[in-house]
């Protein structure tokens with residue numbers, strides 16, 4: 248009897264409840280999300296936190312967390328700090344913890360302008376060399392983690408707030424084609440991982456969300472695989488988009504044939520948080536859960552760490568914080584936690600996903616239209632489609648692939664701002 252009680256306690260601690268009559272998962276954020284039809288509810292984490300036993304116990308509770316995202320361990324500056332030198336220790340540690348716990352992993356992130364080592368950022372590489380560096384980095388990293396990543400955030404934050412492409416070394420050297428090249432390369436290295444574009448301030452309609460949808464179309468138009476879009480959702484208490492606005496926006500992405508995930512949710516406020524702010528924060532969390540729940544193709548939900556103890560917010564947004572459902576003492580904020588829990592629906596099966604939204608999402612799924620011209624690097628080609636880069640108004644002073652077309656280009660010459668197209672290689676032609 249004593250042994251049976253200990254066994255029950257042990258199972259409860261690891262997220263499983265056992266009785267002589269039935270065995271089911273313990274109630275929690277993840278089990279509720281799964282009951283509502285989602286693949287997981289998860290949390291970001293970081294290596295430095297893994298020595299905190301109480302923290303790890305909470306993170307390892309699969310009733311709450313069915314997925315882990317490495318906050319920094321898989322970024323370029325950690326993985327390939329100098330050219331050709333790869334270090335996987337930190338990423339492996341997080342994957343090992345997830346595997347031990349039976350949790351999924353969202354792998355984050357392959358191509359980002361930030362946390363990019365200076366040898367890449369200021370290396371002064373020409374177009375062909377940078378493409379080779381990009382492809383090598385992706386191939387090496389994705390191959391290393393092959394079979395271990397449910398999702399890869401292939402590209403992170405490629406856009407400015409007005410929807411134009413963010414100037415970074417990849418865009419400035421390669422042009423928008425760096426995105427389809429990155430996705431195609433990742434797909435070759437791990438065909439089973441779902442490949443995501445990930446960004447912030449794309450959680451409701453607007454120029455940046457439209458531009459993110461255009462990135463989906465761009466990658467598709469090159470014949471490369473893109474499976475999903477991650478809405479980071481770094482929100483501010485009382486200023487989050489409404490549930491309806493988020494639902495409509497998620498459906499706009501789903502209509503392009505991709506899935507969506509909430510990838511980095513936190514909702515910050517001025518610290519110390521007031522009682523009113525916490526009440527509003529609970530409503531704000533519930534709104535994003537409600538939006539994801541309402542769309543069948545919103546497949547998963549991640550908060551950017553689970554406790555204020557390790558939130559990135561105070562270090563970046565001065566005077567802000569208290570953004571997560573657990574406080575800095577690892578104590579659940581009951582109001583916020585319960586709001587998330589209840590927004591997913593009941594523990595048994597969840598409230599059924601809104602039929603109306605799900606039908607909109609499903610029926611709106613469309614194969615991207617196929618046009619006649621082909622502009623793809625040979626290893627990328629799986630379908631034919633027109634390039635979606637004609638709005639790129641860069642002129643001859645900055646070389647952009649896609650200005651004039653590449654191998655196999657049969658469409659109208661689009662030498663924007665110049666008169667002569669000079670083909671340099673399969674990715675790159677210059678308009679002068």
Ligand SMILES: O[C@@H]1[C@@H](O)[C@H](O[C@@H]2CO[C@@H](O[C@@H]3CO[C@@H](O[C@@H]4CO[C@@H](O)[C@H](O)[C@H]4O)[C@H](O)[C@H]3O)[C@H](O)[C@H]2O)OC[C@H]1O
Pocket residue numbers: 293318319361403447448479481482483511559
């Ligand atoms: O240890 C930390 C990591 O946790 C951290 O991870 C990144 C955090 O979020 C992602 O990048 C940031 C997203 O938010 C941007 O600021 C937004 C500006 O507009 C506002 O409206 C919005 O509310 C803000 O969130 C930041 O500028 C981005 O850096 C990124 O995907 C994560 O990897 O990275 C730094 C480490 O020290």
